[in-house]
Amino acid sequence: MSAVLSPGMGAIEQAALRSDRFRLEREGDWKRLDAIVTRIEKGRAKGLPDEDLLALPGLYRAVASSLSIARETSLDAATLAYLEALVQRAWFQVYGPRSSLGEWLAGFIGGGWSAAVRAIWIDLLVALAVMVAGTVVGWLLVAHDVEWYQALVPGGLGETRVPGASAAVLRETLFGHTEEQGMSVFAAYLFSHNAQIAILAFALGFAFGLPSLMLLVQNTATLGALLWLFADKGLLIDLCGWLSVHGTTELFAILLAGAAGLHIGRGIAFPGDRPVLESAALAGRHAATVMAGVVLMLVIAGLLEGFARQLIDQTAGRFIVGGFMLAFWLAYFFAYRGRRQTAGGHFA
Structure with missing residues (x-):
């Protein structure tokens, strides 16, 4: 008792x-x-x-x-x-940390980032389809009515890259800049613009992912219009080489950011058996890991855009660099497994 x-x-x-x-x-x-x-x-x-x-x-x-x-x-x-x-x-x-910053970084680069990207593969496919569609739409709009070019292409792209410019003038924008030190004004503009697109595409994902998809369409429509302009003067291959040096990294980063934003929106709109908040939190963890890597990709793209593209003044060499970067990212995300960091801070 x-x-x-x-x-x-x-x-x-x-x-x-x-x-x-x-x-x-x-x-x-x-x-x-x-x-x-x-x-x-x-x-x-x-x-x-x-x-x-x-x-x-x-x-x-x-x-x-x-x-x-x-x-x-x-x-x-x-x-x-x-x-x-x-x-x-x-x-x-x-709740406490399980690993040091160095251990976390090793786990992130060594497999955690690539695993997070593979976890949102559905969103990646949707975002890729939207980006391809946006590029085609931008091309077709300008091809149908050249006035669309001014609406789709921001003024920061320069006054020389406009409809009516001769092939010689457009070609000068692609070659002959090896003496420039660091980022050119145009390169700095492109890097800033695309970084903003990537961040906004992720940040606006909470609205069911729709703003993220719209930003992807807007950004790639600009690309489509630019491709049409140079193709009209027989410079499409040279432009693609010029863009590939940094574009295979930068556009991949935008793709990942858009997919991360869409993943959050999909988690809110379609929570499945989970409560909405739990589904959103789980999607947010995957998306945040992906975005941490996107920041790294944007830094690499900025270096390629500001230096490598200007130092390499031949289309073939530019395609080699761009192709290598694309192969590297594809291999890292979809072939390499490495070690994956678990929720407890350990590596599997």
Whole structure:
């Protein structure tokens, strides 16, 4: 029979009895959490039963609640010290970092990024189809009515790249810039413009992915109009080589950003069996990993655009660089597996 507090008891006896009852009612959870955390700390997490791993977050919250009550009711110092230490240890295992920055980066480059890209393959296919369609639409619109060119192509592309310019003038924009130092004005403009498109395509994905798809269409329609302009003067192959140096990386980055935004929108619009917030959170984790890599790709594209494209003044050499970069990205994302970082911070 449990003890009952009596009015005749002294304050010390009553406090001790409350502490004992509090411990007896909750000690089972404390001991179980302590045992689980101790095994994880000793590197024996793989041997834990699934039910213990699943119970870990709930046990942590229960013990944290016990600590809060213990503080409010001024229980004995030994109980408080034990609970504070246990909560700190459990928090580190539930929410704390599992690896250093170097280990995380190794896991990210060594397979985590490529795995995240493969996880959104459906969105990649949709985004790719939209980008191809946007390019075709841009070409056809300008071919039908040249006035569309001014509407589709921003003014930052330069006054010389306009309908009516001669083949010689257009050719001068592609060759003969090896003496320029660093990024040209046009290269800097393109890099800034495409980086904004990539970031917006991802950021606006929460609106069911529709703004992301519209941005992809808008950006590739500009590309289609530019392709038509140079094709009309017999310079399509030279333009494609000129674009390929950085474009195979930059357009791939825009594709990934658009697919990441679409993935978030699809997770919200079609949550399946999961609650909407849970589905959105899961999609967000995949998309965030993809976008972390997109930033890296945009930096690489900027370097290629600002230096390699200007140093290589021949179409064949430009195609070699662009083709190599495309083959590299395809191999990394879809052939290379490497190590994948798990949610617990370990590598598989």
